[in-house]
Amino acid sequence: MALWLLRRLVQAGFVMLAMSAIVFIGLHAIGNPIDILISPEADQAERARAIAALGLDKPLWEQYWLFLQGALHGDLGRSFVFNEPALRLIAGRMPATLELAVTAVLLSVCIGLPLGLYAGLHPNSFTGRLVMTGSIFGFSLPSFWVGLMLIMVFAVTLGWLPSSGRGETISIAGVGWSFLTVDGWRHLLLPALNLALFNISLVLRLTRAGVRETLPLDYIRFARAKGLTPGRVIYVHVLRNILIPVVTVIGLEFGSTIAFSVVTESVFAWPGMGKLIIDSINVLDRPVIVAYLMITVALFVTINLVVDLLYTLLDPRVRLGGRR
Amino acid sequence: MIDDDFHQDVASTLTLDIRNLHTHFDTRAGTLRAVDGVNLRIKRGEIVGLVGESGSGKSVTGFSVIGLVDPPGRIVGGEVRFQGRNLVGLEEEALRQLRGHDIAMIFQDPMMTLNPVLRISTQMVEAITAHEIVAEDEALERAHDALASVGIPHPEERLRDYPHQFSGGMRQRVAIAIALLHNPALIIADEPTTALDVTIQGQILAVVQRLVAERGTSLLWITHDLSVVAGLAHRVAVMYAGRIVEEGPVDEVLDHPMHPYTAGLIASLPSHNRRGTRLAQIPGMAPPAHDRPTGCSFRPRCARATAECEQDPPATTPAQGRSLRCFNPMPAGSQGGRA
Ligand SMILES: Nc1ncnc2c1ncn2[C@@H]1O[C@H](COP(=O)(O)OP(=O)(O)OP(=O)(O)O)[C@@H](O)[C@H]1O
Ligand SMILES: [Mg+2]
Numbered sequence: 001m002a003l004w005l006l007r008r009l010v011q012a013g014f015v016m017l018a019m020s021a022i023v024f025i026g027l028h029a030i031g032n033p034i035d036i037l038i039s040p041e042a043d044q045a046e047r048a049r050a051i052a053a054l055g056l057d058k059p060l061w062e063q064y065w066l067f068l069q070g071a072l073h074g075d076l077g078r079s080f081v082f083n084e085p086a087l088r089l090i091a092g093r094m095p096a097t098l099e100l101a102v103t104a105v106l107l108s109v110c111i112g113l114p115l116g117l118y119a120g121l122h123p124n125s126f127t128g129r130l131v132m133t134g135s136i137f138g139f140s141l142p143s144f145w146v147g148l149m150l151i152m153v154f155a156v157t158l159g160w161l162p163s164s165g166r167g168e169t170i171s172i173a174g175v176g177w178s179f180l181t182v183d184g185w186r187h188l189l190l191p192a193l194n195l196a197l198f199n200i201s202l203v204l205r206l207t208r209a210g211v212r213e214t215l216p217l218d219y220i221r222f223a224r225a226k227g228l229t230p231g232r233v234i235y236v237h238v239l240r241n242i243l244i245p246v247v248t249v250i251g252l253e254f255g256s257t258i259a260f261s262v263v264t265e266s267v268f269a270w271p272g273m274g275k276l277i278i279d280s281i282n283v284l285d286r287p288v289i290v291a292y293l294m295i296t297v298a299l300f301v302t303i304n305l306v307v308d309l310l311y312t313l314l315d316p317r318v319r320l321g322g323r324r
Numbered sequence: 325m326i327d328d329d330f331h332q333d334v335a336s337t338l339t340l341d342i343r344n345l346h347t348h349f350d351t352r353a354g355t356l357r358a359v360d361g362v363n364l365r366i367k368r369g370e371i372v373g374l375v376g377e378s379g380s381g382k383s384v385t386g387f388s389v390i391g392l393v394d395p396p397g398r399i400v401g402g403e404v405r406f407q408g409r410n411l412v413g414l415e416e417e418a419l420r421q422l423r424g425h426d427i428a429m430i431f432q433d434p435m436m437t438l439n440p441v442l443r444i445s446t447q448m449v450e451a452i453t454a455h456e457i458v459a460e461d462e463a464l465e466r467a468h469d470a471l472a473s474v475g476i477p478h479p480e481e482r483l484r485d486y487p488h489q490f491s492g493g494m495r496q497r498v499a500i501a502i503a504l505l506h507n508p509a510l511i512i513a514d515e516p517t518t519a520l521d522v523t524i525q526g527q528i529l530a531v532v533q534r535l536v537a538e539r540g541t542s543l544l545w546i547t548h549d550l551s552v553v554a555g556l557a558h559r560v561a562v563m564y565a566g567r568i569v570e571e572g573p574v575d576e577v578l579d580h581p582m583h584p585y586t587a588g589l590i591a592s593l594p595s596h597n598r599r600g601t602r603l604a605q606i607p608g609m610a611p612p613a614h615d616r617p618t619g620c621s622f623r624p625r626c627a628r629a630t631a632e633c634e635q636d637p638p639a640t641t642p643a644q645g646r647s648l649r650c651f652n653p654m655p656a657g658s659q660g661g662r663a
Contacts, residue, residue, distance in 0.1 A: 217436065219438055219440070226428075
């Protein structure tokens with residue numbers, strides 16, 4: 001178990017190393033941030049000073065070397081634009097994104113699972129078919145378009161929900177959270193729904209397929225032959241088996257959800273990491289980009305770890321580290 | 325008229341009385357008459373073997389008894405009288421209360437009958453609490469005793485285990501323990517030893533035989549293995565293409581089969597044939613359920629078939645306690661001797 005964990009962490013370390021190198025080389029190839037950061041009127045001396053201040057006068061390999069040294073001490077550099085530690089900048093924006101992504105994932109389970117169960121138990125009913133057709137839209141409609149439509153219907157036409165920002169927040173441990181206030185929830189709902197749409201469809205289809213697959217199995221028949229109530233058969237015997245693939249996929253999708261929040265955050269002006277990274281890419285703010293990607297990798301690794309642990313809880317046949 | 329007297333006599337001791345049962349499957353290929361007029365009686369404490377080729381409708385008959393035929397299948401006619409009460413058309417909740425409590429079922433593949441993600445204790449306790457209000461620890465105690473009674477060592481530890489930690493034979497013992505939890509009046513066992521190797525099969529048979537005898541449980545043992553039936557059952561019913569073509573006491577039927585199909589089944593038993601000679605076999609294949617010939621379904625494969633066989637053969641009583649559906653039964657004495 002400890003070995004297994006260690007191996008995971010080493011793997012993650014290598015991924016981060018490779019990724020940071022790629023970003024350094026890639027951004028270097030795309031262009032010079034100085035051209036964007038400094039006004040065209042600045043003279044040569046000013047320009048040289050700015051370049052030196054950002055450390056861009058050194059050769060690329062040395063810049064990378066310095067970055068690695070800093071990274072070992074938890075310093076991922078300072079933003080070229082804000083002149084603030086990149087890590088702190090991102091940490092300040094992360095709660096907004098996490099809040100959005102977690103809400104979206106919760107929504108996809110709370111909506112996708114019951115609908116999928118229904119569609120699986122009543123595959124030939126009108127509602128069952130309707131749900132399945134609807135899920136195709138969830139897969140295929142572009143996220144930004146759905147976001148705009150949600151704004152148009154619920155914010156502009158009906159006027160029920162606000163269309164942008166986080167609303168009222170309550171601060172815990174120095175960061176603000178929207179989900180603690182009613183106004184915050186009103187702001188959170190539309191973007192979270194927008195972000196959840198794809199995952200709702202995914203969970204729904206996965207659940208339906210799982211139900212269809214599990215129902216004819218012998219152990220379900222045996223459970224019924226024992227005289228269990230239909231509720232117990234479905235919510236214990238069927239659901240426990242379906243949860244295994246659902247949890248896996250949700251866990252793996254959680255990372256993508258965070259990544260996809262870039263679009264939703266832009267549409268709903270949600271002040272999260274996604275918006276920050278888009279702005280940073282525009283001005284080639286390398287430290288922020290690198291730090292963002294490092295954090296994303298760390299998140300992915302953590303999520304995968306949690307999924308694996310959950311997996312062992314849900315499926316007794318799986319044991320970590322290849323024991324048994 | 326013999327039939328009526330017989331019925332009067334045994335009505336009180338009959339556990340199961342299946343009368344003219346029809347279970348059909350509506351599919352695109354047409355209506356499959358999986359069970360096509362089955363009559364079968366099981367007395368209290370009696371073990372009846374139901375044998376027949378794959379696809380003859382044995383499992384569907386078993387599932388029809390406890391109302392577990394899933395769509396597109398449905399019971400379209402007949403009665404399933406259990407302890408005098410017709411179960412066909414009963415409400416789902418009433419059937420549920422019978423299942424596991426009065427009629428239990430055991431399945432073929434022990435690797436598949438237990439839910440892989442639930443502990444044995446969970447799966448046993450829920451089977452108890454589905455029918456009775458009992459405290460958790462009392463239910464556990466009973467589960468423990470049930471495991472011990474089917475010969476599972478260290479039941480208190482095994483209760484905490486998951487199915488994958490058991491061997492096939494042990495899992496089938498667990499399934500039997502679950503089936504016996506409420507002391508049902510009838511157990512339907514659908515090929516419970518087919519998936520096990522011969523030594524384990526023998527052990528399971530012994531366990532079932534002992535427990536059933538101790539408790540006076542009736543047993544419907546579905547199998548396609550005549551030799552299992554020979555050693556276990558009191559009576560045997562031979563099923564072909566959705567119907568019971570011959571029925572009677574095991575020894576009589578196996579020693580003097582009357583239906584050509586039964587005779588063919590016995591002749592094709594490996595132990596019946598002399599070493600080195602080619603195994604006897606029944607020519608042809610069972611007709612598919614959606615495309616059966618008129619009259620006797622065995623007609624195309626039968627050496628004794630005549631023009632008469634294009635009519636439905638009625639059920640007759642050729643001897644006391646036996647029944648037969650055949651116009652041209654095997655001549656008496658010609659098929660003697662089981663190996
Ligand atoms: N769910 C179903 N849908 C359609 N047809 C079915 C279904 N279940 C059973 N049948 C049909 O009913 C007939 C009888 O099947 P059944 O399972 O009772 O056979 P069996 O005698 O138990 O065979 P085996 O020895 O293989 O278990 C078969 O022809 C099969 O095609
Ligand atoms: Mg079968």
